[in-house]
Amino acid sequence: MANIMLGKEAEVKLSQITLSNDISSDRIEDMSRDMLAQVVADLISSPAKFSLQLDETTDVFNLSQLAVFVRNVKDDVMKEDFLFCKPLTTTTKATYVKKLVHNFFKNNSLSWDMVSAVCSDRAPVMLGRKSGFSAVVKTDAPHIIVAHCILHRHALATKTLPPKLAEVLKIVVESVNYIRTSALKHRIFTNCFKNSEFILILAYLADIFAALNHLSRKMQGGGFNIIEAEENPKAFQKNLMSWKRRTDNNNFANNPLLDDCVRSKMYLESEIFLYPQS
Numbered sequence: 090m091a092n093i094m095l096g097k098e099a100e101v102k103l104s105q106i107t108l109s110n111d112i113s114s115d116r117i118e119d120m121s122r123d124m125l126a127q128v129v130a131d132l133i134s135s136p137a138k139f140s141l142q143l144d145e146t147t148d149v150f151n152l153s154q155l156a157v158f159v160r161n162v163k164d165d166v167m168k169e170d171f172l173f174c175k176p177l178t179t180t181t182k183a184t185y186v187k188k189l190v191h192n193f194f195k196n197n198s199l200s201w202d203m204v205s206a207v208c209s210d211r212a213p214v215m216l217g218r219k220s221g222f223s224a225v226v227k228t229d230a231p232h233i234i235v236a237h238c239i240l241h242r243h244a245l246a247t248k249t250l251p252p253k254l255a256e257v258l259k260i261v262v263e264s265v266n267y268i269r270t271s272a273l274k275h276r277i278f279t280n281c282f283k284n285s286e287f288i289l290i291l292a293y294l295a296d297i298f299a300a301l302n303h304l305s306r307k308m309q310g311g312g313f314n315i316i317e318a319e320e321n322p323k324a325f326q327k328n329l330m331s332w333k334r335r336t337d338n339n340n341f342a343n344n345p346l347l348d349d350c351v352r353s354k355m356y357l358e359s360e361i362f363l364y365p366q367s
Contacts (some may be wrong), residue, residue: 135161140203153177183222206234257290296344
């Protein structure tokens with residue numbers, strides 16, 4: 090703007106002026122308010138109801154935060170935006186979470202009647218059948234569809250692993266978490282790699298979780314719809330059975346890390362492989 094109004098020389102001089110913390114903060118707040126006003130205006134003018142995604146998490150200062158995202162229709166195109174983030178200063182109970190969302194709606198001329206669906210994470214405060222956020226919301230707005238975020242369900246798979254796989258995963262996770270701060274953990278982690286069976290199981294787990302991560306990436310991003318959300322996991326389940334048949338015939342082509350280990354003469358006993366069923 091300075092270049093247009095005053096010329097290049099004035100633009101250079103103005104760019105050299107150091108802004109104070111207050112000025113920078115005010116500008117950020119002004120931009121934030123303007124962006125929020127645009128998102129709210131789109132929600133109010135949307136020809137269809139919008140959906141919400143809520144994520145209750147904890148930041149680096151151990152403070153619980155509620156992040157809310159919204160999906161709506163604008164100009165016949167599905168649009169996704171960040172709506173707001175509020176600290177859960179006193180409690181993380183479902184009633185308080187709903188109150189935060191309700192107050193935001195009230196302050197921005199929105200209502201629960203404009204919401205078609207709510208997607209939440211795996212936290213008990215969100216999913217509890219009797220006192221969870223989903224139950225509290227449906228009490229006042231029974232028309233709202235409540236869903237559990239499909240990407241969070243992958244974490245639940247680790248809780249049903251066979252004992253040998255679960256033990257290896259536990260050792261690796263604990264070791265990696267403390268390896269930089271504990272010499273003992275570093276020695277334990279190093280000793281684990283002297284065990285051929287441990288390495289093979291770890292390679293198998295790495296291949297499986299790499300495939301799950303690939304599936305997760307395919308199910309993220311703008312424009313992703315519920316039809317794709319259903320088709321992608323079904324295709325993945327069919328592939329799992331195909332991978333199992335190949336592995337039963339000592340073909341590890343779908344498990345590149347495991348294949349490298351096997352080719353280097355680290356042979357696995359058959360009972361180690363316990364596959365998830367579709």
